[in-house]
Amino acid sequence: MVPWVSRPDEDQLNSLPLNENQASKGMRSEILSGVNKTIQRSITTAMHCKTPFKRIAIIGGGPAGLAAARGLTEEPGDFEVDLFERKKRVGGVWDYTGQKSKALEKWQHGGTGQGGRDEAISAIYKNMETNITSWLMAYSQHPFPKNSEKYPSRSEVEDYVESYRDRFVRVRALHTNTDVQRVRKENGEWTVSCEDLSTGHRFDGVYDAVVVANGHFERPYIPSGIPGLEEWRQRDPSCFSHAKYFDDPEDFRDKTVLVVGAGPSGTDVALQVAVGARQVYLSARRPSASPDLSAVGVRNVSEIVRYDGATRTATTIDGTELADINKVVFCTGYLYDFPFLDSYRSGPKGILDGGARLLNLYRQIFYIYDPSLAFLALQKSVVPMPLAESQAAVVGRVFSGRLPLPSVDDMTRAFHHDIERYGPGIHTLNFPLDVEYCRELQEWLDESATTAPGLQPLRWDDAHYEARRTSAEEKSVRLAKVAAHAATLKAARKPFNFPPRDH
Known part of the structure; x- marks a missing residue:
């Protein structure tokens, strides 16, 4: 399934436990209501930017970074916007790179622990379709083409994002194939230090504000502390992979494969690999919540609590032993990572909490102690493009000085x-x-009388709300069709492909 879209039960990282009472829908709504009241009280002590920002750096040229650029483009301000993208073209995670074998080998032999940044490869894989409909995931005022699939393929989304850039994004400079290596604040200005990856040339840019939109599919998360796991990884690192490095299911033909994590990505990997594999196990903390893919040979198992590289076995929490494992694929999510913000990563005013979440952000966007630093699209289990535009609309208005922020306290x-x-x-x-x-972000704009001019993000009307409410159920119907088709491919020993899709 598509990364960063609707991940209700993705993995051990992204399903960190909440208090049972907090998990209820009613309590969640009450929580948000309480936050709203706090925010409304805060507006009485609101502060504007001392002067509107002019020079803006956007780090990341994916869907969120492009939304940020649109938000600034359509704001009635005289912005000078530079956009930095590490890959050779914009698109972010949707810029399919393929050719992951070298990156995988580097990751496998990179030592123990979580791993880190490597060459700019995409977490998108060869056979991918979204798990949100094209109608629901579209940007504001920019629908998918009429002939698009109901669940667009990766190439359709890639083309769609490029068309959005061509139609809406106007920047002073677009720096592709450029690695942002350091971002620091000195004497009231941000210095962004970069390297052109094609020439090795290093250069700096000076800005009034910075928008970080580099995504959260860069640094793979691997569970730690499980007996035997690190020993097996040290013994034979080629056995292990992560969803980020998954591309072609044919790489697993005639192998016994353990997929750890039964969220959308784990489900997708298990289903595709099962077409050619000898046996696939799909491990989840709650196997009862995993989809039934038995028709294509996937066996749902519970949480893995022990690995043994000498015998190539894994043992589940209920004592089941899985034998003769050739490959383990962790579909266990990612850690947030901002290596270029080294001076902001830790300490009482730091932004990172071990990579699992960000700290000291207002409305999950603005760095509290210096709101000239903003973050877009940190959220998971969301419809990303409309959400990114909602945030971008707010950022544009704050940076232009039209929308006030509460006091630091x-x-x-x-x-x-x-x-x-x-x-x-x-x-x-x-x-x-x-x-x-x-x-709530839209209410903030409406109540501050800054609805227009500026970027007009999607207003979540009843039709969109209902489509979102039923999106998981709809996708499960599609998944059943894909699984049935995959079973016929497995019987015929053919490689995985998708059945005909609905428009």
Whole structure:
């Protein structure tokens, strides 16, 4: 399934436990209501930017970075915007790179632990379709082409994102194939230090504000502390992979494969690999919640609690032993990573909390202690493009000086309120939290009388709300069709492909 779209139960990282009472829909709504009241009280002590920002750096040329550029383009301000993208063209995660074998080998032999940044490869794989319909995931005022599939393929989304850039994005400079290596604030200005990856040339840019939109599919997360795992990885690193490096299911033909993590990506990997594999195990903390892919030979198992590289076995929490494993694919999510913000990563005013979440952000966007630093699309289990535009509309208005922010004290209180209520999964906005979040941002614009001019993001009307509410159920119907088709391919020993899709 497509990364960063609707991940309600993705993995051990992204399903960090919440208090049972907090997990209820009613409590979640109450939490958001409480945050709203706190925010409204804060507006009484609101502060504007001392002067509108002019020079803006956007880090990341994916769907969120392009939305940020549109938000600034359509804002009635005289912005000078530079956009930096590490890959050779814009598109972010949707810029399919293929050819992951070298990156995988580098990751496999990169030592123990979580791994880190490597060459700019995409987490998108060869056979991919979205798990959100094209109608629901579209940007504002920019529908998918009429002949698009109901669940677009990766190439359709890639073309769509490029068409969005061509239609809406106007920047002073677009720096592709450029690695942002350091971002620091000195004497009231941001210095962005970069390297042109094609020439090795290094250069700096000076800005009034920075938007970080580099995504969260860069640094793979691997569970730690499981007996035998690190020993097996050291013994034979070629046995292990991560969803980021998955591309062609034919690489697993006639092998016994353990897929760890039964969220959308794990389900997708298990289903595709099962067409040619000898046996596929799909491990989840709650196997009862995993989809039934038995028709294509996938066996659902519970959480893995022990690995043994000497015998190539894994043992589940209920004592089941899985033997003769050739490959283990971790579909266990990613850690947030901003290596270029080294001076902001830790400490009482730091932004990173071990990579699982970000700290000290107001409305999950603005760095509380210096709102000239903003973050877009940190959220998971969301419809990303509309959400990114909702955030971009707010950022544009704040940076132009039209939309006030609360005081530092009030923003800090609002942030701690979020932490207390949401627990560790603060960025995971399962429905209806994602819709409510976007609606609250829109209310902020409406109540501040800054609705127009500027970027007009999607207003979540009843039709969109209902489509979002039923999106998981709809996708499960599609998944059943794909699984049935995959079973026929397996019987005929043919490689995986998708059945005909609905428009």
